[in-house]
Amino acid sequence: MNPSLYAQRRARVAAQLSPGGIAIVPTAPERQRNRDSDYLFRHDSYFYYLSGFSEPNAWLVITADGRSTLFCQPKDPEREIWDGLRLGPGAAPEALGVDAAYPIGQLDSELPRLLENQATVWFPFATHAGLESRIDGWLGKVRARVRFGALCPAEQRDLCAVLDEMRLFKDAEEQAIMRRAAQISAQGHVRAMRRCVAMLRAGEDLREYHLDAELLHEFRQHGSQYPAYGSIVAAGANACVLHYRADQAPIRDGELVLIDAGCELDGYASDITRSFPANGRFSGPQRALYELVLASQDAAVAETRPGARFTAPHEAAVKVLAQGLLDLGLLDGKKVGSVDDVIANRSYFPFYMHRTGHWLGMDVHDCGSYVEPGEQGQVSERRDPISGETIKDRPSRILRPGMVLTVEPGLYVRPAPGVPEAFHHIGIRIEDDAIVTDTGCELITRGVPVEPDEIEALMRG
Secondary structure, eight states, rough: OHHHHHHHHHHHHHSSTTTTEEEEEEOOOOOOETEEOOOOOOOOOHHHHHOOOSSOOEEEEEEETOOOOEEOOOHHHHHHHHHHOOOOOOTTHHHOOEEEEEGGGHHHHHHHHTTOOEEEEOOOTTSTTTTHHHHHHHHHHHHHGGGGGGOOOOEEEETTHHHOOOOOSSHHHHHHHHHHHHHHHHHHHHHHHHHHHHHTTTTTBBBHHHHHHHHHHHHTTOOOEEEESSOOEEEEEGGGGOOOOOSOOOTTTTOEEEEEEEEETTEEEEOEEEETTSSSSHHHHHHHHHHHHHHHHHHHHHHHHHTTHHHHHHHHHHHHHHHHHHHHHHHHHHHOOOOHHHHTTTTTTTTSSSSSSSSSSSSOOOOOOOOOOOGGTTTTEEEEETOOOOOEEEOOOOTTTEEEEEEEOEEEOOOOTTTTGGTTTEEEEEEEEEEEESSSSEEOTTTTTHHHHHHHHHHHH
16 A cells, blocks of 8 residues: 555554653564474554554554654665565655654664653553563663653553554555455355365365365465465364364265355455355255355345444344244244244354354454444443353444444354254355445455355356
8 A cells, every 4th residue: 555544544643642642563573483484474463554564573653743763674685685675774764654763673772762751652452462561661761761850651551442443444445455355265265166066076085175275376376465364164064163274174075165264465354254065056954054044144234234233233143043943943942932032042052153243354353342432331231041141231333334344144053952963064154244335335255156056056167
């Protein structure tokens, strides 16, 4: 994105700092994988949101007067032979639009100087191990100068409160990146579906990792830097494990496959789940459950609109799923009562145990409060019918244009007394990414089919 957009974000942060405020934001640390190899580096989302800078070992400082300072790795011809080119502090101001830049080696000497005579220090709470101690050390150096008239910040505040609210609303540039990420991810799902049925028809040994490889190929082929998260490729009963990872289990004719996978593009995630028949054709029980989950998603999508509460899509999905579980005989109405009873007592929980969506953005489970800010003080209590715990409810967030969330109902049927055997070991989830618009929502992930007839037609092709 244009460096001016990051400068605008920094200006917005500066405007929200209290008078005499100073904000400190580090990027993510590099992580060692084993003896002589690191994990692939991925920047901290808060840091990148404000800087557009993806190199490791960097810090950003913003003061209430609007001034921004970057600390980054210095130019080093020898290290750059091994690790790649560095921007360096000399080029950073022009390239990134910051006011000043220093070598990272000067961080401990410059931060006390920047903190001196400020009133409040802001930083992301509970996001970087050891950050609080590091700041305490710098403040200690400031306090050592009070005899010379220096003032030390007397207050510490959580910068996440400012940044989370900013990141919750995606601007036009962010939405464009997310649409492209969704398109790439959809192509990956299509590729995996086609590969699945082709290998089965050819009589080849088909494993979950084969489809994982197809996803990764498509993501990188179209410019994605990484998967947004570890891809879930779950065959048969494995689909009933919510956070299953693509492994080496065989994919067999007659089973369903659940793929939950999305790419990350230019710092923004996509998140798609599709469930499809490995051989390209749904069985009767598979189609019945699939159509029920799809109907629940349709109901949830209809409630994903401005002015609705964040919880409205979930409540709409649960109502459809509860009725369907009764209709299909997975729940016995004589034992659990009416659909209202099923919802009130959470009798659906053995089959549907997660929420219907989450915020999406730079992180897959993106930041942003799920409680409406102006209504946090409105608290009601209820007793959870399953755990017996007392739950404190606050008014859910009101959806507004520019918010991005997933819509992902599902059903997971494990063998249990009273559960018809025809449905055993079937796990289905359907997930799409939605941008809230002025009139409703835009589903940006429908480049991969969702209707069962369309899925079968794709796989026949």
